[in-house]
Amino acid sequence: MPTNVSEPQAVSGTVTRSAIFIVATLNDGDAHADTIRAWCADVAALVRAVGHRVPGGNLSCVCGFGSDAWDRLFGGPRPAALHPFRELGTGERVAVATPGDLLLHIRAESMDLCFELATQLLGKLGDAIQVVDEVHGFRNFDMRAMIGFVDGTENPAGREATDFTVIGDEDAEFAGGSYVIVQKYLHDMAGWNALPVETQELIIGRKKLSDIELDEEIKPSSSHSSLTTLVENGQEVKILRDNMPFGRPGAGEFGTYFIGYARSPAPIEKMLENMFVGLPPGNYDRLLDFSKAVTGSLFFIPSADLLEALADRQGPSASDGHPAPAPSAAPHREGSLNIGSLKGNRQYE
Numbered sequence: 001m002p003t004n005v006s007e008p009q010a011v012s013g014t015v016t017r018s019a020i021f022i023v024a025t026l027n028d029g030d031a032h033a034d035t036i037r038a039w040c041a042d043v044a045a046l047v048r049a050v051g052h053r054v055p056g057g058n059l060s061c062v063c064g065f066g067s068d069a070w071d072r073l074f075g076g077p078r079p080a081a082l083h084p085f086r087e088l089g090t091g092e093r094v095a096v097a098t099p100g101d102l103l104l105h106i107r108a109e110s111m112d113l114c115f116e117l118a119t120q121l122l123g124k125l126g127d128a129i130q131v132v133d134e135v136h137g138f139r140n141f142d143m144r145a146m147i148g149f150v151d152g153t154e155n156p157a158g159r160e161a162t163d164f165t166v167i168g169d170e171d172a173e174f175a176g177g178s179y180v181i182v183q184k185y186l187h188d189m190a191g192w193n194a195l196p197v198e199t200q201e202l203i204i205g206r207k208k209l210s211d212i213e214l215d216e217e218i219k220p221s222s223s224h225s226s227l228t229t230l231v232e233n234g235q236e237v238k239i240l241r242d243n244m245p246f247g248r249p250g251a252g253e254f255g256t257y258f259i260g261y262a263r264s265p266a267p268i269e270k271m272l273e274n275m276f277v278g279l280p281p282g283n284y285d286r287l288l289d290f291s292k293a294v295t296g297s298l299f300f301i302p303s304a305d306l307l308e309a310l311a312d313r314q315g316p317s318a319s320d321g322h323p324a325p326a327p328s329a330a331p332h333r334e335g336s337l338n339i340g341s342l343k344g345n346r347q348y349e
């Protein structure tokens with residue numbers, strides 16, 4: 001990797017056994033905005049201080065900002081494709097949009113590390129923010145999702161993961177950054193478990209025990225795997241997921257926290273459209289008959305270098321006396337995922 005390229009945050013971190021997902025909204029007031037900007041310069045040091053105490057603990061934290069929060073905290077320039085999460089679907093099947101200004105995705109081998117870092121990071125933020133959702137995820141047997149299927153198999157790895165998740169020349173000012181969409185799903189486990197395993201396999205598109213993909217002749221076009229496989233100009237476009245099961249058996253709560261990183265929101269949004277609306281419309285993801293999205297937010301992840309530098313930015317009102325610019329709509333071209341060229345853009349080698 002050349003030294004003049006912005007270092008990404010730990011987006012493609014190692015697979016860990018534990019995670020905490022925190023979504024927060026910003027509280028009003030210039031003093032709170034100052035607190036959050038100053039905090040940006042402290043994140044890396046806190047991860048180092050907590051993580052160093054447990055060698056091999058693989059502690060990391062990725063932090064991101066929602067569209068409105070970006071304008072309020074940092075003004076312009078803004079990441080080209082940053083916009084609020086777009087709700088889609090109708091009736092029983094809706095990918096809801098819920099409030100979210102700040103995301104913390106904390107990962108480690110053990111929950112004590114995640115817990116301590118979350119405590120330290122939130123402690124510094126104090127009453128500048130309001131936590132609106134906090135999920136403690138655990139790695140299930142065999143890398144299995146709550147629904148019993150192995151999850152994460154088709155994730156890109158190594159340089160491919162970087163190519164699919166890290167912004168390059170298409171938005172040079174924000175190179176080294178990423179986008180992420182998070183959704184909290186709750187499952188009807190009684191309904192799901194009542195299905196024959198063969199039916200579940202047709203819904204996911206893979207064998208339950210062996211995790212082998214179903215043959216094309218028997219895999220339905222409505223399978224989760226078919227609807228989330230994107231091909232553009234003959235090339236597959238991937239995203240990087242690190243979903244985690246979570247829940248409270250005593251309360252009958254069984255969930256999957258979906259988290260998907262990419263260098264543009266477009267491929268994740270296209271997958272969501274395929275799942276919720278269907279491809280063609282009506283040919284939707286039957287996993288959604290047993291899974292309800294109860295949150296949904298989109299965030300920009302600045303590079304590690306930019307995150308630290310954001311501490312020196314001034315809010316829009318402080319810098320020019322004008323209100324924050326309106327969030328710009330993401331560029332949208334029919335039939336294109338707007339991710340720029342994936343080839344010949346390997347600047348993170």
Ligand code: HEM
Nearest residue numbers: 145149150151152153154185225228256258268271272291
């Ligand atoms: C209820 C929530 C979800 C569950 C339990 C779930 C579970 C799974 C499982 C078990 C697989 C197969 C193994 C693998 O390759 O990882 C898979 C694949 C995949 N999922 Fe999901 N998923 C969920 C939501 C989503 C969402 C919301 C998206 C995107 C917006 C998504 C994108 C993908 C992709 C891209 C693949 C790989 C497809 C392939 O290349 O075959 N998933 N998911």
